[in-house]
Amino acid sequence: MSNVQQSAEQLAEAIRQSEEFSTLKEAYEAVMNDDIAKKMFDDFRNTQIELQQKQMQGLEITEEEVEKARKVVETVQQHEAISKLMEEEQKVNEFINSISRTITKPLEELYNQQ
Numbered sequence: 029m030s031n032v033q034q035s036a037e038q039l040a041e042a043i044r045q046s047e048e049f050s051t052l053k054e055a056y057e058a059v060m061n062d063d064i065a066k067k068m069f070d071d072f073r074n075t076q077i078e079l080q081q082k083q084m085q086g087l088e089i090t091e092e093e094v095e096k097a098r099k100v101v102e103t104v105q106q107h108e109a110i111s112k113l114m115e116e117e118q119k120v121n122e123f124i125n126s127i128s129r130t131i132t133k134p135l136e137e138l139y140n141q142q
Contacts, residue, residue: 039127048116048123055113065109072104 043049059065075097104110
């Protein structure tokens with residue numbers, strides 16, 4: 029395994045150990061341990077996956093599907109535990125995007141040479 033790959037594995041472990049990820053994990057477990065929240069979240073995720081699969085296949089998403097998705101999103105956002113989970117997921121995504129910008133800096137520097 030190369031040094032870069034080893035560093036990536038260490039970074040993955042550091043992310044798992046980070047406060048941001050721990051908070052996300054706690055929020056996820058709170059949703060999974062609440063039967064109503066879990067069902068709502070599962071419905072939300074299934075709706076997301078269905079729409080993403082249609083997009084990837086180049087299929088048109090109908091107005092009915094858009095409306096269904098909108099209603100599902102509105103419903104889950106009203107549930108405190110799910111809303112908290114979505115907020116924490118956004119924080120982790122921002123955290124990982126920041127790391128990604130750091131990792132890809134050598135490419136940016138290479139292509140921006142004058």
